[in-house]
Amino acid sequence: MAPIGLHKSQYNIPRTRVSINMMRLAARASIKTMETLNTEHSTTFGEWHLPYYILAVTALELLAKVLLIRGWAEGADIPEIDKYLRKFGHDLSKLYSKDALSESYLQRAGIAKVEKVENQDQFVFHYAFYTIKEPEKPIYVYEMESLRYGLISENKSNAGFVAYQTDQSLELCKSVQNAELEI
Numbered sequence: 001m002a003p004i005g006l007h008k009s010q011y012n013i014p015r016t017r018v019s020i021n022m023m024r025l026a027a028r029a030s031i032k033t034m035e036t037l038n039t040e041h042s043t044t045f046g047e048w049h050l051p052y053y054i055l056a057v058t059a060l061e062l063l064a065k066v067l068l069i070r071g072w073a074e075g076a077d078i079p080e081i082d083k084y085l086r087k088f089g090h091d092l093s094k095l096y097s098k099d100a101l102s103e104s105y106l107q108r109a110g111i112a113k114v115e116k117v118e119n120q121d122q123f124v125f126h127y128a129f130y131t132i133k134e135p136e137k138p139i140y141v142y143e144m145e146s147l148r149y150g151l152i153s154e155n156k157s158n159a160g161f162v163a164y165q166t167d168q169s170l171e172l173c174k175s176v177q178n179a180e181l182e183i
Contacts, residue, residue, distance in 0.1 A: 019078070020070060023062045024180070030059035031173045038166055049166070054147050056169045057092070061144075063176050064088075064095035067105060067183070090144050091116065092127045107132065109179035110172075129172055139168045 034055045037048045068088070069081050088094045096114040098106065106112075112130040117140075126143035 019081075020066050023066050027059040027062040027066070027173075027177060030055040030062075031170070031177055034059070034170050034173065038170055050147060052166060053142050053169070054144070056173055057090075057141055057144050057147065059173045060092055060141060060176060061090060061095065063173075063180050064092070064101060067101055067180060068095070070183070092129075092141060092143075096129070105179055105183065108182055109176045111176070131172070131175075139165055139172050141169065141172075 034052055037052050037055075065085055065088075068085065069076075072081060088100060093114045093116040094100060096106065096111060110131050110133055112132050112135050114130070115128045115138075117126060117128050126146060127141045128138035129141060130138050
């Protein structure tokens, strides 16, 4: 009998490959949903912004983690991979660093650098993605904790939320996804 969630033709596939495929599918679904939200609600401000940004940060995190574990052997020990990924946590500035991902991948994705932004006077953003195309105009992406917990977040600086750069966030996610598909 196939394990729950897998088609019977997939249950002999090594768990590493299944994990990568599931993460990739979740990222693609996040981006597709972002496209739908952006198209259907592009002229209104409302409740769709929070899920939109949760989808963006989820897609960016999963795509980076897919790349990080792609090189592992097919029969790799899942706890070992988990331990390795925990070094990065949910920190997009660590996941999108040149230490984690290759410089050639970052260039294909159009990313010059990613910085963690602790505080700003007016808005609270958590990651600034600087693109090769427009290095002077960062795309801001929220940290997952601030999106999940908002005002009750342990880190009170996470309480700010500004609906901003929906088109740019979507394009960034697509660019990262396309670069992952090229490898």
